[in-house]
Amino acid sequence: MSASNHTLSYHDYNSTSYTSNVIAAARALLQALFAVQPRQAAVVEQCSLEESRSLLTRLADDYERHSPNLSAELRFMASRG
Secondary structure (H helix, E strand, C coil): CCCCCCCCCCCCCCCCCHHHHHHHHHHHHHHHHHCCCHHHHHHHHHHHHHHHHHHHHHHHHHHCCCCHHHHHHHHHHHHHC
C-alpha cells in the first residue's frame, strides 16, 4: 500500500449567492468550534464547579434553621461533585 498526500484546497469566489453565504457561515462555524482548546475548557469547568459547590454550601447554611432536610440535601449535592 502506498500512502498518498491529499490536501484540501479552498477557492474564494467573489459571489454573493445564497449558497456561497451558507457555505461561508458553515465554514466560520466549524473554525470557531475547532478553535477552542480543551485544556482551557477544563479550567473553566473546574472554576464553575468550585463556584457551584460554594453556592450550594452557602444555600445550605441559609436554610439550616428553617429546613434542615433541605440543608442536608444541598450539602450532599455539594459534596458529590
